[in-house]
């Protein structure tokens with residue numbers, strides 16, 4: 001029997017952390033419930049892994065969802081799920097922390113628990129089992145999965161974990177039970193939600209009717225934890241370098257958290273409020289240190305909307321000098337397309353001008369107003385025009401189908417806007433200067449209502465409705481003059 005990509009499971013990567021176990025050391029298994037290449041691309045795990053391992057009394061290891069081939073072998077041979085660093089069963093750890101980034105990974109959470117030999121339901125777990133703790137954006141709306149978790153950490157992980165670990169150590173030293181620990185965590189550590197300490201009743205439509213703590217001192221309302229001073233928050237100087245190509249195989253420099261815009265469908269825009277920037281000095285330090293400690297050949301700026309970072313110009317200037325010396329590429333996602341961004345992108349994409357991306361999200365101005373996407377057709381066409389004049393000939397457009405209040409007209413608008421941009425290329429670029437034919441790639445994903453957004457109670461389309469909308473989009477593209485240039 002063989003498994004594909006065994007490097008997913010062996011650990012030992014550059015900058016991964018090995019420790020010698022000492023009495024009282026807390027063992028934390030940090031799980032991204034998806035395959036290694038995706039999990040290793042996640043910044044939040046790198047931040048927490050680094051933060052935990054700076055504590056002398058904690059050893060944090062990583063665990064990912066095994067691919068189907070290894071899953072099958074593990075079940076046949078009764079091999080329990082193990083952490084990458086020590087290769088020891090997750091079941092022996094004090095904590096299993098699972099980051100919940102998207103709802104589609106919920107079945108993987110069950111796979112991880114099942115393969116680890118940990119009872120799926122929190123109520124069936126004993127003193128021998130790790131405390132299963134959920135975090136990440138989906139934990140802001142924990143109720144649908146509450147039965148599977150002992151504890152949820154609501155908010156940004158940098159703030160309350162040290163306190164939680166101290167409470168755990170105190171309870172353990174006194175020989176206390178897991179229930180005692182959970183009660184103290186709920187009472188003493190901000191941002192903790194222990195489902196077993198609440199009675200939740202539901203209305204007929206599935207929404208919550210009441211949510212009442214069952215023990216004294218347990219908060220009736222849990223407030224999300226946020227880091228206000230990002231400059232002094234932990235950030236990895238030595239991120240782990242995967243052995244095999246990860247989905248995001250580069251150094252990631254988080255420049256700010258939060259977004260100043262308020263698109264009504266966007267969960268990240270709501271959850272990560274308020275906007276917090278890192279200083280230029282901090283970013284220069286981390287950029288240099290991380291490139292030196294990893295040997296990576298690319299650095300990417302991470303934020304929800306990089307154009308809104310107030311020192312972007314100075315940062316890009318610094319990176320261009322540093323990266324030229326080190327022969328490192330710079331990647332700048334999430335930029336608004338304006339003259340400054342195009343200038344910067346022109347410099348960093350010096351060899352071949354790859355495609356530019358706009359995210360109008362909706363085809364008509366009416367629907368863009370409904371979703372509060374502050375991007376007008378005028379701005380899109382102006383940006384595209386500047387890009388075409390600057391030598392780009394490929395544009396990617398992102399849209400959503402099934403948004404609230406969408407009509408057929410809005411769907412047709414997707415094709416019409418794509419067509420207008422294609423036509424613009426031939427208007428602004430003279431024949432002799434054209435870099436081949438223009439190519440517009442318009443992609444549509446389906447709207448999913450997300451908790452804590454203004455659209456949280458909007459209905460989601462059925463599969464059939466979505467497929468009809470997709471068919472209408474394609475049909476509308478075929479009716480356009482420049483249909484051959486639109487994919």
Ligand code: SF4
Pocket residue numbers: 259260261262263266267268269270304305
């Ligand atoms: S979609 Fe982008 S710009 Fe809009 S709120 Fe979300 S992160 Fe911000």
